[in-house]
Amino acid sequence: MTISELNVSFMQYASRLRTRVVTGLTGLDLEVREGEVLAVIGASGSGKTLLAQAILGILPRNAQVTGEIRFRGERLTAVRRRRSVGREISYIPQSVTNLDPLMPVGKQVRIGLDARTAQQEQSRLFARYGLASETSRLYPFELSGGMLRRVLFATSVRDGVRLVIADEPTPGLHAEAVEEVLRHLRELAADGVAVLLITHDILSAVSVAERVAVMNGGRLVTVEPASAFTGEGDRLSHPFARDLWRALPQNRFSVGGVEWHW
Numbered sequence: 001m002t003i004s005e006l007n008v009s010f011m012q013y014a015s016r017l018r019t020r021v022v023t024g025l026t027g028l029d030l031e032v033r034e035g036e037v038l039a040v041i042g043a044s045g046s047g048k049t050l051l052a053q054a055i056l057g058i059l060p061r062n063a064q065v066t067g068e069i070r071f072r073g074e075r076l077t078a079v080r081r082r083r084s085v086g087r088e089i090s091y092i093p094q095s096v097t098n099l100d101p102l103m104p105v106g107k108q109v110r111i112g113l114d115a116r117t118a119q120q121e122q123s124r125l126f127a128r129y130g131l132a133s134e135t136s137r138l139y140p141f142e143l144s145g146g147m148l149r150r151v152l153f154a155t156s157v158r159d160g161v162r163l164v165i166a167d168e169p170t171p172g173l174h175a176e177a178v179e180e181v182l183r184h185l186r187e188l189a190a191d192g193v194a195v196l197l198i199t200h201d202i203l204s205a206v207s208v209a210e211r212v213a214v215m216n217g218g219r220l221v222t223v224e225p226a227s228a229f230t231g232e233g234d235r236l237s238h239p240f241a242r243d244l245w246r247a248l249p250q251n252r253f254s255v256g257g258v259e260w261h262w
């Protein structure tokens with residue numbers, strides 16, 4: 001998927017007679033290649049979720065978009081999106097509240113599947129994401145955070161998927177469950193899927209991605225190879241990325257300039 005010159009702005013009513021334009025994303029160019037995990041990091045409000053929403057065509061109603069998004073050689077138009085989202089393009093939302101609290105999880109995984117093969121496909125997905133078959137009958141409130149995350153994967157990732165967008169899939173999970181989510185994303189990439197991982201967690205980003213895109217104030221500041229986030233960050237090409245890296249508590253460097261909200 002290739003994004004060129006993507007701009008998102010919002011019309012807001014400043015008063016009864018005046019509107020003003022609030023900028024969301026500015027001049028964003030980005031490519032996510034098949035077979036790679038590309039992580040997008042940046043402080044709260046830097047535009048990460050807007051990027052995901054723009055690709056998926058689910059921006060807030062007051063948003064105005066310009067620019068071009070191409071997916072597998074074709075322009076990602078509204079028509080193409082209707083065909084692709086939920087099939088070739090899958091979205092793993094940030095919140096498990098996207099699951100229906102009143103429906104057993106197995107039934108939720110079968111939504112959108114061909115009725116004749118749904119049961120079989122569900123078994124395959126449950127096996128892939130390490131869910132016991134008994135789990136099928138349970139309701140979301142009966143599952144742990146890590147299990148819910150696996151169910152979200154099973155409901156989002158379908159056969160034939162080419163692009164996966166995961167928006168903050170790990171907050172609130174303990175270390176082992178985080179590892180598991182990252183491992184699933186890596187496996188998808190190994191299967192040739194393009195994976196876009198949005199996260200606050202720079203260490204997760206660096207551990208799972210080939211490349212790390214750094215956003216600030218609605219702009220893409222730099223795209224760095226994950227391997228450059230090492231030592232004192234001398235291999236990072238952009239000073240903003242270097243400052244972020246050095247500001248991590250683990251790295252114990254004192255820096256000025258960048259304020260990083262976790």
Ligand SMILES: Nc1ncnc2c1ncn2[C@@H]1O[C@H](COP(=O)(O)OP(=O)(O)OP(=O)(O)O)[C@@H](O)[C@H]1O
Pocket residue numbers: 010022023024042043044045046047048049050051060061062200
């Ligand atoms: N409907 C809207 N109207 C006006 N501004 C909006 C709207 N939706 C988002 N914004 C603004 O766009 C900016 C980027 O928001 P976005 O949700 O992409 O941030 P983010 O990087 O995902 O942050 P977080 O890490 O907290 O999820 C924010 O400043 C936000 O206030």
Ligand code: NI
Pocket residue numbers: 048049050
């Ligand atoms: Ni967000």
